[in-house]
Amino acid sequence: MRLKLNGRRREDAVAQNQLLADYLRxxxxxTGVKTGCDGGECGACTVLxxxxxxxxxxxxxxxxxxxxxxxxxxxxxxxRLHPLQRAFxxxxxxxxxxxxxxxxxxxxxxxxxxxxxxxxQIRAALAGNLCRCTGYVKILESVRAAAGMAAx
Amino acid sequence: xxxxxxxxxxxxxxxxxxxxxxxxxxxxxxxxxLDHADALVGRILRSPVSHAEIVRVDVAKARALExxxxxxxxxxxALTYGVLPVAMNEYPLARGRVRYRGExxxxxxxxxxxxxxxxxxxxxxxxxxxxxxxSSEAARAQDAMLLHDNKPGNLEREVHxxxxxxxxxxxxxxxxxxxSFCCAEVNHAQIEPHAMLAEYDPLSGRLTVHSVSQVGxxxxxxxxxxxxxxxxxIHVIKxxxxxxxxxxxxxxxxxxxxALLARAAGGRVLMRLSREENFLTHRARPHTxxxxxxxxxxxxxxxxxxxxxxxxGGAYAxxxxxxxxxxxxxxxxxxxxxAVKYDGYRVYTNLPPCGAMRGHGAVDSRYAFECxxxxxxxxxxxxxxxxxxxNLLRAPTRTLNDLRVNSCGLAECLDRVEQASQWxxxxxxxxxxxxxxxxxxxxxxxxxxxxxxxxxxxxVVNLRLDFDxxxxxxxxxxxxxxxxxxxxxxxxxxxxxxxxDRIRVVAADSAITPKDNGAxxxxxxxxxxxxxxxxxxxxxxxxxxxxxxxxxxxxxxxxCVDATFFVGSGEQSRLPFAEVVGAVLANEGPVTVKGSxxxxxxxQGGKHRGGAVGSTMGFSYAAQVVEVSVDxxxxxxxxxxxxxxxxxxxxxxxxxxxxxxxxxxxxxxxQALSEETRYAEGLPLHASLLEYRVPTIAESxxxxxxxxxSHDPFGPFGAKEASEGxxxxxxxxxxxxxxxxxGLDLGELPLSADRVMEALVERRRKxxxxxxxxxxx
Numbered sequence: 001m002r003l004k005l006n007g008r009r010r011e012d013a014v015a016q017n018q019l020l021a022d023y024l025r026x027x028x029x030x031t032g033v034k035t036g037c038d039g040g041e042c043g044a045c046t047v048l049x050x051x052x053x054x055x056x057x058x059x060x061x062x063x064x065x066x067x068x069x070x071x072x073x074x075x076x077x078x079x080r081l082h083p084l085q086r087a088f089x090x091x092x093x094x095x096x097x098x099x100x101x102x103x104x105x106x107x108x109x110x111x112x113x114x115x116x117x118x119x120x121q122i123r124a125a126l127a128g129n130l131c132r133c134t135g136y137v138k139i140l141e142s143v144r145a146a147a148g149m150a151a152x
Numbered sequence: 153x154x155x156x157x158x159x160x161x162x163x164x165x166x167x168x169x170x171x172x173x174x175x176x177x178x179x180x181x182x183x184x185x186l187d188h189a190d191a192l193v194g195r196i197l198r199s200p201v202s203h204a205e206i207v208r209v210d211v212a213k214a215r216a217l218e219x220x221x222x223x224x225x226x227x228x229x230a231l232t233y234g235v236l237p238v239a240m241n242e243y244p245l246a247r248g249r250v251r252y253r254g255e256x257x258x259x260x261x262x263x264x265x266x267x268x269x270x271x272x273x274x275x276x277x278x279x280x281x282x283x284x285x286x287s288s289e290a291a292r293a294q295d296a297m298l299l300h301d302n303k304p305g306n307l308e309r310e311v312h313x314x315x316x317x318x319x320x321x322x323x324x325x326x327x328x329x330x331x332s333f334c335c336a337e338v339n340h341a342q343i344e345p346h347a348m349l350a351e352y353d354p355l356s357g358r359l360t361v362h363s364v365s366q367v368g369x370x371x372x373x374x375x376x377x378x379x380x381x382x383x384x385x386i387h388v389i390k391x392x393x394x395x396x397x398x399x400x401x402x403x404x405x406x407x408x409x410x411a412l413l414a415r416a417a418g419g420r421v422l423m424r425l426s427r428e429e430n431f432l433t434h435r436a437r438p439h440t441x442x443x444x445x446x447x448x449x450x451x452x453x454x455x456x457x458x459x460x461x462x463x464x465g466g467a468y469a470x471x472x473x474x475x476x477x478x479x480x481x482x483x484x485x486x487x488x489x490x491a492v493k494y495d496g497y498r499v500y501t502n503l504p505p506c507g508a509m510r511g512h513g514a515v516d517s518r519y520a521f522e523c524x525x526x527x528x529x530x531x532x533x534x535x536x537x538x539x540x541x542x543n544l545l546r547a548p549t550r551t552l553n554d555l556r557v558n559s560c561g562l563a564e565c566l567d568r569v570e571q572a573s574q575w576x577x578x579x580x581x582x583x584x585x586x587x588x589x590x591x592x593x594x595x596x597x598x599x600x601x602x603x604x605x606x607x608x609x610x611x612v613v614n615l616r617l618d619f620d621x622x623x624x625x626x627x628x629x630x631x632x633x634x635x636x637x638x639x640x641x642x643x644x645x646x647x648x649x650x651x652x653d654r655i656r657v658v659a660a661d662s663a664i665t666p667k668d669n670g671a672x673x674x675x676x677x678x679x680x681x682x683x684x685x686x687x688x689x690x691x692x693x694x695x696x697x698x699x700x701x702x703x704x705x706x707x708x709x710x711x712c713v714d715a716t717f718f719v720g721s722g723e724q725s726r727l728p729f730a731e732v733v734g735a736v737l738a739n740e741g742p743v744t745v746k747g748s749x750x751x752x753x754x755x756q757g758g759k760h761r762g763g764a765v766g767s768t769m770g771f772s773y774a775a776q777v778v779e780v781s782v783d784x785x786x787x788x789x790x791x792x793x794x795x796x797x798x799x800x801x802x803x804x805x806x807x808x809x810x811x812x813x814x815x816x817x818x819x820x821x822x823q824a825l826s827e828e829t830r831y832a833e834g835l836p837l838h839a840s841l842l843e844y845r846v847p848t849i850a851e852s853x854x855x856x857x858x859x860x861x862s863h864d865p866f867g868p869f870g871a872k873e874a875s876e877g878x879x880x881x882x883x884x885x886x887x888x889x890x891x892x893x894x895g896l897d898l899g900e901l902p903l904s905a906d907r908v909m910e911a912l913v914e915r916r917r918k919x920x921x922x923x924x925x926x927x928x929x
Contacts (some may be wrong), residue, residue, distance in 0.1 A: 092168065094173075096395040098633075127848045
């Protein structure tokens, strides 16, 4: 299977039944991809496939042939945090951090197609990502702040 | 005891977590993320029935499967584990009997997951089924078989506490009301599933575990006990932890089973539980029935309280005794009530064992109390705020059950949410279907008497200073996402007068950090925070003495701000930190100092049986107003907004305090609106995050936080806990708001649409009946 992972081309032999989440975690070692449930319940494993937020625990790795995959490890570039990462850090959009990579990537997919979302649009885009720590208040603030940072 | 430090500058800023960058970049390694390339995969075989005698567990075929390296069963460990030394009645793997569906029976370590799972299928089980009980009532029936032979009536613990003269109290009341309430069992549902990497080296006879535990010290003790190993040969390390909320506050069967596997395999085993297994492991808030009777005078003064609580505890003891004691003890400490009678029953049932969950023990009885107070206020045409104000405690005081209350900012909490929600302007003037509700709550800042009472200090922190000028804080306190390591760093930096980035925190590694009881009962800020300040004061003394010598000044005239030492205005000579560190090291070499905190004996609760539970050095206080709209066609409740005020003594880091208030209020909302475990004959129907309805961001309201600072005389910088106190208030505030919106008094959690609908239909039916009766007469 050939794909682009965090901007770099890769070629791997994968089993037909290997899930993308397992491929990323166990084969590539990208443990920023989290799994929190038994399949499609929590959103922690969210990655970007060609810019869309996708649950990697419900996606077969083999189906990603020729696609561009982005994980949390690919967001910070040249020693700088991505605006969403900075906002989640500074505004405490992350507490335990376990849902954070998936949450940030779901938000990133939203901001790429809609750089200035309102609160309802943010809520809709993140409704598949569960967080048990924050009550989502500071997550909403973080996404808003990141949208603002990117705009300025 | 550490004297309170003046609130300075740095700790007032909103400070991001010191490990936040690891979290947002995905670099943070949780247990399942640790390098496990060569590790075996561990899996557990669980009981398919709710109650049975184990006749035979035959692992021969499974053991013969290629790729299976080790199998352990109850035969491999005859030692029980548990929480209270008097109630350790659980085996890591069942022996003789299984008492709930999902109870671990055997564990397999194999080269990969598929082989381990295949091996589980090959284990032959012969079970003789026994009668099983799925409700408190059924388990307490006269002819019910006993789950544990030494526990008649299937009661783990009965509590009967009376303080003050309840009869006299009710006689003095103008209104006496009694009502029943029921709260469904809920689960922590922390997003990270349980996981542990265990390694046993047969050559050295040493065991190393990386686990999700909130209580590494207790895990260490139980590993030594159940593996019958000398504790010095065990190393317990906490990786990043994806939330706890009490789920990992007792040692879990999978941790012991996995350690047994690692030893049997003589190698490394990674065990990661599925979400379903997380629900089977459970240890969360029990299904609770409450019968509450209150007496109230016309002016709102509460004259007496009588409360009976029955908790459906599940199959084993766990924290049960503590939970049933908390439910009664924390009827005290929020209001000044002259007489309180409490009867508590903790019942064994054939369901997964319950345990501690955020707001441990206090949440469900507080629910009943705050709902009934509101109903009675309405009957007496009193404002909900006025009733609470009529019953405030005045700190410092001692409660009837001998708990110390050293500070109390509840009055200010009430003022703040009353103003912020514009209660006075809006109450009674909202359209039908829209309502406001109020409730108060409180929680302990650490149990003043820990479970394993050894007499040693309640917390110890070590600080290291070496040639590099970095100050390293060594603490056993488990940061599970609540930010306790950040709190330690702030406490040290503030006390020393150095920037936060000079502090490094190493937490929860038994080979390096001093023992700590762990992340529970909201003890870390109060106890570990005080110990950190104490340690920093010792270190500062050394630095200041060295600086004084160099500056030829008296130590008492030396100041340190921003890691620079100076005398007076600092215009003459200033010493950078590195120079002073050099002077200290020249004197005595690298430095390690120790700070500690101890709760005095008179804070450790009353002399009555169970009197230690509820005792604390500081209660946090909270008031919250919830605004709802209720759709009377669908029975659907929407939370529009929450205003929550918390007295946390002093917000050492306001950002973290806000996050904790929001998180706890929201977790209360989950319990109040949608979360509920359900079983059919012991089979969980809720064991996924689709069935178990944790609120999503789409249905989560804005939560406006108000920090109240009562400056506790004993807290670190005057601080108290911030992460549990506000939880218990949400459900009653919501229920009171629903009553305000549609005139229905509900008392069964969660207030799911079907329950609301049922009550609405019942009301319509009653109205029709009385209308037809009126027509007939």
